[in-house]
Amino acid sequence: MAFSNILSRTWNQFFFTGFSGESLGLLRMYIGCGLLFFHTYQFATVLSLNPVGSMYYFIEPIWYFHLLGIQYHIPALSFAVYVVLMGATVTMMMGKWTRTSILVVILCIFYLKGVRDSFSGDVHHRYIIPMQMLFLFLLSKCGEAHSRDAGHGPFPPIQEWEASWPIKTMQLYVALFYFWSVIAKVRVGGWEWFSGEGRIQEVLIARSVRWGITDEGELVKNSLSFELAQRPDLIQIFSHLVLAFELGFPLILLIKSTKFRLLFIAGVTTFHISTFVLMDVNFLLIPFVYLIFFDLVPIHQWLKTRAWPLFRRRPSIAG
Amino acid sequence: MSKRTVTLILAVYLTIIWAAVIFRIDYFPLTWVPMYSVYEPRETISVKVWDKDKYRKGLKVTHRDGSTSYVSYKDLNIPQPNFRRLYYSRIFGTAPPKHKQGNTELGAINRWVRGLEKDEPRFAVDWEWRMFWTLNKTLRHEPSDAKFIIRMEADHQKRVYRKEDLLRQDVSQVQIDTRQALIEWRDEWLPRWEHGVL
Numbered sequence: 001m002a003f004s005n006i007l008s009r010t011w012n013q014f015f016f017t018g019f020s021g022e023s024l025g026l027l028r029m030y031i032g033c034g035l036l037f038f039h040t041y042q043f044a045t046v047l048s049l050n051p052v053g054s055m056y057y058f059i060e061p062i063w064y065f066h067l068l069g070i071q072y073h074i075p076a077l078s079f080a081v082y083v084v085l086m087g088a089t090v091t092m093m094m095g096k097w098t099r100t101s102i103l104v105v106i107l108c109i110f111y112l113k114g115v116r117d118s119f120s121g122d123v124h125h126r127y128i129i130p131m132q133m134l135f136l137f138l139l140s141k142c143g144e145a146h147s148r149d150a151g152h153g154p155f156p157p158i159q160e161w162e163a164s165w166p167i168k169t170m171q172l173y174v175a176l177f178y179f180w181s182v183i184a185k186v187r188v189g190g191w192e193w194f195s196g197e198g199r200i201q202e203v204l205i206a207r208s209v210r211w212g213i214t215d216e217g218e219l220v221k222n223s224l225s226f227e228l229a230q231r232p233d234l235i236q237i238f239s240h241l242v243l244a245f246e247l248g249f250p251l252i253l254l255i256k257s258t259k260f261r262l263l264f265i266a267g268v269t270t271f272h273i274s275t276f277v278l279m280d281v282n283f284l285l286i287p288f289v290y291l292i293f294f295d296l297v298p299i300h301q302w303l304k305t306r307a308w309p310l311f312r313r314r315p316s317i318a319g
Numbered sequence: 320m321s322k323r324t325v326t327l328i329l330a331v332y333l334t335i336i337w338a339a340v341i342f343r344i345d346y347f348p349l350t351w352v353p354m355y356s357v358y359e360p361r362e363t364i365s366v367k368v369w370d371k372d373k374y375r376k377g378l379k380v381t382h383r384d385g386s387t388s389y390v391s392y393k394d395l396n397i398p399q400p401n402f403r404r405l406y407y408s409r410i411f412g413t414a415p416p417k418h419k420q421g422n423t424e425l426g427a428i429n430r431w432v433r434g435l436e437k438d439e440p441r442f443a444v445d446w447e448w449r450m451f452w453t454l455n456k457t458l459r460h461e462p463s464d465a466k467f468i469i470r471m472e473a474d475h476q477k478r479v480y481r482k483e484d485l486l487r488q489d490v491s492q493v494q495i496d497t498r499q500a501l502i503e504w505r506d507e508w509l510p511r512w513e514h515g516v517l
Contacts (some may be wrong), residue, residue: 045398056396056453057516059409060415069517070459121399121404122417125348132348154434177352180350181354181356183340188353188356189359192360197482197485197486198358199358205480207367208362212368243321
């Protein structure tokens with residue numbers, strides 16, 4: 001009985017406290033803004049195709065294309081879906097027809113990601129976290145604050161528990177995502193994955209040499225990766241850092257200090273930038289989701305009162 | 320929604336995402352985060368070298384009438400990175416990383432859940448057949464057409480480094496291998512033609 005009480009108290013304390021309706025509305029706005037860049041970056045290759053060119057028959061359709069019997073690509077349709085996706089992301093940001101907009105965004109991502117990943121069968125994982133967040137936004141009352149929809153009220157004020165659970169679940173998912181990646185590495189590659197002469201060295205070499213060597217024997221690209229690959233002692237340090245940060249990611253849920261959270265997130269962001277530069281691992285824009293670890297109300301206030309007027313200030317006319 | 324309903328939703332949600340991890344489900348939007356997890360210690364590191372001019376020219380193909388031509392990413396209207404994967408991997412029978420991640424160290428429970436025998440792979444795809452199907456279908460060639468593709472060729476260089484040399488910071492010791500792929504159409508695939516890859 002006592003155990004179930006503790007469990008229930010901890011559950012309620014974690015999922016149902018910490019954020020206001022305003023925080024939830026602002027998070028929807030800022031994540032929407034980040035998604036506008038993210039979508040374009042993710043689907044740029046699909047948008048580089050000829051809209052009236054050949055209809056490619058997928059070599060390995062993604063599981064839901066398989067299920068729906070989608071075998072080929074209609075290039076013009078992808079352009080249309082991209083336009084709808086961007087439009088729906090903007091309306092989601094503004095909080096106009098919020099739930100419908102989120103649902104449209106989800107469907108468009110499914111389609112465009114399906115197209116991109118069915119061309120050659122390589123499935124990328126960059127949309128997994130944003131998709132979980134969109135799903136939680138869809139279930140939440142995020143459209144009732146900082147939104148056009150709020151004008152159609154009156155809605156009862158969003159309770160703390162109603163605002164907190166979607167954000168806390170997003171936080172938990174992101175923390176688990178990194179934690180699970182350690183589990184996966186150990187399950188499949190064993191602890192040797194983290195050794196100086198392990199997987200990291202392999203990727204560093206592969207990613208630097210694959211672009212070729214010039215006639216003078218120089219690497220065409222990524223020479224820094226190649227240099228680093230020859231230093232297993234350094235790689236060992238980096239791999240231990242990766243292990244520590246991925247295993248320790250759930251600890252962020254316990255950190256109350258905003259400064260420490262910021263420091264942690266800066267570390268994770270550096271990690272993603274480094275893996276992009278050195279290893280071509282393209283999670284470069286994913287740090288925009290880390291906004292979920294902060295209450296955006298004071299940040300938004302600061303932007304509105306301090307930063308925004310700087311942009312609006314007109315140059316004085318010299319007399 | 321009441322607090323009780325939300326608690327129920329959260330319990331179901333957490334169960335599903337953890338089940339995906341335990342049972343190694345990697346179907347978007349569920350995952351067990353297997354990216355870059357596969358590592359098999361080896362004495363050597365072997366790297367494909369991309370030749371821009373070559374893959375931009377495309378795959379060399381022979382048609383049923385005996386003529387030859389090249390099929391490029393522009394002909395197929397797919398992004399260059401994806402074509403690169405066809406050129407350097409699929410034609411050589413190499414599956415995408417997702418398949419290797421799914422097949423490696425599957426474990427007894429996950430084999431049992433999927434009804435797999437001891438050494439049976441979870442993902443097994445006949446890439447040769449798929450290459451012919453994809454290219455011919457996209458270019459609108461039917462098996463009876465004179466322009467139907469019956470042979471495809473690609474080649475690339477591999478640089479092979481010995482770890483021992485790398486540890487000594489000696490990168491001059493590199494072995495260069497040339498790999499060639501040549502795949503040919505088989506008439507036994509004809510019954511599959513209408514079904515495609517589904």
